Amino acid sequence: MKRLSTLTMVGVALLVSACNDKGGDTLAHGADPKLPAPQRGLLPSMKIAEPTPWGDQKPTVPEGYSVTAIAGDLQIPRQTLVLPNxxxxxxxxxxxxAAKLKPKDVIAGYIKAKGNTKVKSGNRLTLLRDADxxxxxxxxxVFADNLNAPYGLAFFDNKIYVxxxxxxxxxDYSEGQTAAAAAPTTITQLPSEINHHWTKAMTISPDGRYVYVGIGSNSNITERGMEAxxxxxxxxxIDVNTRTxxxxxxxxxxxxALAIHPETGQLWSVVNERxxxxxxxVPDYLTSVREGGFYGWPYSYWGQNVDPRVKPENPKKVAAAIKPDYSLGSHVAALGLSFSQPVxxxxxANGAFVGEHGSWNRANPVGYKVIFVPFAGGRPAGEPIDFVTGFRDADGKTRGxxxxxxxxxxxxxxxxxxLANVVWRVTPNR
Structure with a gap:
């Protein structure tokens, strides 16, 4: 009976998905994307990844570049950090x-899970070394284990922050070390009750004084109430010395994902929208993050576009909402950010690489690739360029x-x- 109930829910989800399949061909990029009128329905359109092995295939990279798998059989690799050596x-x-609030959450969760790895969570840091x-x-x-869903990583002055x-x-870290010598020191607790969005992105200021941690909402648009x-x-x-x-x-x-621009020192982030x-x-986006700035959630999106689902409204907050710098397109699920270098x-040479995990709530899937956003004068300048693709085929088969x-x-x-539990390395041919 339980299996029948699950299958029934999935069937309903797919049926509603088909009924709601309107649009989904637009992927607006840049500083001034054209935003369509909102569409509301019982459930969003859903088209999940269909996991399949890479076999002897690899991702696709631009001409003049090569890609290699440098580690496999990992346990859900999320973020990486290159140490000085x-x-x-x-x-x-x-x-x-997070507990599911409504039947649609159960359905959506079940469907999304079909497109993810079934490997057990590693809860660890793994070290990779190319000695020659x-x-x-x-x-x-394994450098350190018994962690709790580690995500953000940063390094400064022989200290590894997780x-x-x-x-x-x-x-504490000594160059060449292959395993942590002791259990880590806790700097500060982070919000973890419910943890609807659990990832904790991180970067560190150039002087090492401050760590910046991105903390996601506990809902799509405050379904659990503002107290959550x-x-x-x-x-x-976070001041790493005072721990405040x-x-x-x-x-x-x-x-x-968070990163400091290497020339301007400005903090940037990629953000998953509602x-x-x-x-x-709503477009996921890449934006500079201003101290004291307010970026709209939950009351509005892309500046002053009011979200009518959020009650009570807050016109004062909406009026103060900052419009993001650069649209990546709706539901691409950007999870990675790193500024480039001339090498x-x-x-x-000048811009930001963005890892896009891929959509689940569009009839026409988007993301599933790494893009490059060109910069000029410390700001995005131009259309994004596909850099690593081939993770998903047109028929839905998804290798990574x-x-x-x-x-x-x-x-x-x-x-x-x-998804493949692999770390890839892309290099220019020399």
Whole structure:
């Protein structure tokens, strides 16, 4: 009976999905995307990934570049960190414990899970080492385990910072070390009750004084009430010495990756926006993050576009909402961000790489790739360029889903793939 009930729910979901299949062909990019009228329905359109092995295939990269799998058989790789000696740390795991509120949440959760890996959460950091510099990482070893869904990673002054889903912790580090010498020190607790959006993105200021942590909302649009959103949907600034924090910027529904621009020192984020307004709303985005800035959630989107579902309304907050810098397109699920360097080649020397995990709530899937957003003068400038593709075929067969992206100063882009449980390395041919 339980299985029959599940199948019935899935059938209903697919039926409603077909009925709601309107639009979904628009993917607006840039500073001034054309936003369509909202579409409302019982359920969003759903088209999930159909996992299939890579076999002897690889992702597609631009002419003049090569891609190699440098580690496999991981346990849900999310984000990576290149240490000063060239070793790579991989954060592995899955978090979240939010109860489903409505039948549609159960249905959507069941369907989304079909497009994810079935591998158990690693809750660990794995270290990769290429000792002879030939591009083959012959050492793969556990650097630290018994963590709690680690996600964000940062390094400064022989300290490794890890953002677990419930706390910011720190490891002491000596160059060449292949395993943590002791349990980590807890810097501060992070919001973890409910944890609808559990990932804790992170970066560190150039002087090492502040860690910035992105904390997602506990709902799509406050279905659990505003009391569940205290200290959430924002970026925290944490003083690593005093272990105190303050809200740095608010109204960011789910800031999933953070990075400091290498020339301007400006903090940037990619943000996953709200659902259930149709296949072409609301654009996920790349934006500079201003201290004290408010970015709209939950009251409005893309500046002053009011979300009528949120009650009571807050005209004062809407009037203050900052319009993001750059639309990535709706539901691409951007989860990775890393600024480039000249070693990545002239065409990709100045800009940001963005890992797009891929949509589940569009009839025409989007994302499932790594893109490059060109910059000029410290700002996005131009259309995005596909950099790593081939994760999903036109027939729905999906071999991988990119998450974190990290530029290696030696001249490589490191891409975590949490469906195939692989780390890819993309290099310019020389």
């Amino acid at each position: 060239g070793d790579i740390l991989v954060a592995e795991g899955r978090g979240g414990n 510099g030939d591009g083959k990482y012959e050492l793969k070893t 953002a677990n889903q419930d706390a910011l912790v720190r490891f 959103e205290v200290d959430r949907a924002m970026v925290w600034q 924090y303050k809200p740095y910027a608010t109204g960011l529904r789910n800031p999933t 659902d259930e307004l149709g296949p072409d709303l 990545m080649g002239a065409k990709f 889903r990119p998450v974190g992206v990290t530029v290696d100063p030696k001249g490589a882009l490191i891409v975590a793939d949490d």
